[in-house]
Amino acid sequence: MSYEPTYTPPPAEAIQALVDAVSFDAAGLVAAVAQQHDTGEVLMMAWMSREALAETLATGRVCYWSRSRKALWRKGETSGQVQRLVEARVDCDGDTLLLLVDQTGVACHTGRHNCFFRALRRGEVATLSRPLADPEALYRA
Amino acid sequence: MSYEPTYTPPPAEAIQALVDAVSFDAAGLVAAVAQQHDTGEVLMMAWMSREALAETLATGRVCYWSRSRKALWRKGETSGQVQRLVEARVDCDGDTLLLLVDQTGVACHTGRHNCFFRALRRGEVATLSRPLADPEALYRA
Numbered sequence: 694m695s696y697e698p699t700y701t702p703p704p705a706e707a708i709q710a711l712v713d714a715v716s717f718d719a720a721g722l723v724a725a726v727a728q729q730h731d732t733g734e735v736l737m738m739a740w741m742s743r744e745a746l747a748e749t750l751a752t753g754r755v756c757y758w759s760r761s762r763k764a765l766w767r768k769g770e771t772s773g774q775v776q777r778l779v780e781a782r783v784d785c786d787g788d789t790l791l792l793l794v795d796q797t798g799v800a801c802h803t804g805r806h807n808c809f810f811r812a813l814r815r816g817e818v819a820t821l822s823r824p825l826a827d828p829e830a831l832y833r834a
Numbered sequence: 835m836s837y838e839p840t841y842t843p844p845p846a847e848a849i850q851a852l853v854d855a856v857s858f859d860a861a862g863l864v865a866a867v868a869q870q871h872d873t874g875e876v877l878m879m880a881w882m883s884r885e886a887l888a889e890t891l892a893t894g895r896v897c898y899w900s901r902s903r904k905a906l907w908r909k910g911e912t913s914g915q916v917q918r919l920v921e922a923r924v925d926c927d928g929d930t931l932l933l934l935v936d937q938t939g940v941a942c943h944t945g946r947h948n949c950f951f952r953a954l955r956r957g958e959v960a961t962l963s964r965p966l967a968d969p970e971a972l973y974r975a
Contacts, residue, residue, distance in 0.1 A: 707957040714952060714959045724879060726867050733874025738865060738930040750954075783959070784949040785942050789879040791950040801926050808925040809932040811855060813891075816848040818855045818924070 698730060698779045698795055700753035708750045712743055716787040722758055723790055727800065730779040730793040736800035737808040739766070741790065746781070753778045755794055772831040774798040804828045839871060839920045839936055841894035849891045853884055857928040863899055864931055868941065871920040871934040877941035878949040880907070882931065887922070894919045896935055913972040915939040945969045 702708075715723050722740040729736055741749070742758040745765055749756045755776035759766035769775030776794040783790060801808040804824030811818055844852075856864050863881040870877055882890070883899040886906055890897045896917035900907035910916030917935040924931060942949040945965030952959055 703954050704957055707954050710957075710959050711954055724865055726876060726879060728874075728876055733869075735867060735869055735876060735932055738867060738879075738925065780953055782950040782962075783952040784879065785944050785946075785951070786949075789949070791876055803926050805926075808927075808930070809923040810926070811924040812921055813844050813848050813852055816845055816851075818851050821923075 698777070700778050702751050702753060705751075708747055711750060711781065711783065712747055714783050714787055715743075715746065715790070717743060718788070720760075722760070723788060725757065725790040725792050727755065727776060727792045727794050727796075729796055731795075734807055735809060736776075736794070736796055736806070739768075746790070749778055749792075750781060755792060769797065772798075772802075774800065774826075774831065776800070799824075799826050799831075802828060802831075804831060839918070841919050843892050843894060846892075849888055852891060852922065852924065853888055855924050855928055856884075856887065856931070858884060859929070861901075863901070864929060866898065866931040866933050868896065868917060868933045868935050868937070870937055872936075875948055876950060877917075877935070877937055877947070880909075887931070890919055890933075891922060896933060910938065913939075913943075915941065915967075915972065917941070940965075940967050940972075943969060943973075945972060 717723050725741045726738050727736040739757040745756045745758045755768045757766040775797045779793040799806050804826040805822050810822045866882045867879050868877045880898040886897045886899045896909045898907040916938045920934040940947050945967040946963050951963045
């Protein structure tokens with residue numbers, strides 16, 4: 694039997710309790726690390742506002758805050774590469790979230806499965822993985 | 835045969851190349867996510883300055899920047915709970931690092947193995963794990 698994680702939105706009071714456990718920074722944001730729930734792959738890091746976190750918890754679909762666009766960023770809205778929430782965890786200081794997610798397709802805007810694809814190899818900064826999707830196609834209007 | 839990861843410090847030019855691949859923020863810092871290299875457990879998130887990253891790459895022992903103490907924070911200096919670097923990866927935008935590490939003991943100052951131990955259970959923010967070490971003992975002078 695294949696297991697598909699499901700997400701049951703918690704009641705509004707529970708969402709509020711989790712949001713209240715977070716220490717948002719001076720800009721009203723908290724760092725959120727997305728990890729694929731089953732493989733443990735760290736996919737990306739982005740930022741959430743209070744509203745983004747509450748929406749994510751209420752809908753089960755991950756919504757960040759885009760610092761460049763200064764707007765809610767419903768991951769996959771344009772590209773279709775959505776992240777379904779499995780669980781949101783808060784760290785000891787309340788200033789970082791770990792999102793256990795189920796990633797559809799690729800997490801990175803370059804078309805790679807995750808964003809952490811550069812490291813030193815033979816004394817140079819090398820690219821460790823190839824795009825699995827064409828970024829042009831992902832973001833075509 | 836048991837495998838122990840080893841870290842060979844790269845030449846100074848390579849360290850510089852990796853540091854140059856990072857976009858430090860207005861405060862001169864970059865977010866760094868530490869992941870246990872073999873289990874995939876996300877341990878913690880902290881910040882690195884240019885100097886902290888260069889020292890980490892040169893020594894193979896993870897050094898962060900403490901925003902509260904405004905000083906280099908050689909992880910485990912007081913507590914003995916050091917992180918040995920296996921590999922530092924840079925993300926697509928250069929504004930987040932993923933540190934594959936080998937954690938000695940516990941990563942969290944509460945004595946828990948990782949910092950992400952709070953999540954919703956039955957409508958409340960619950961603590962998911964117990965301390966494995968006594969924080970009082972870890973930080974005794």
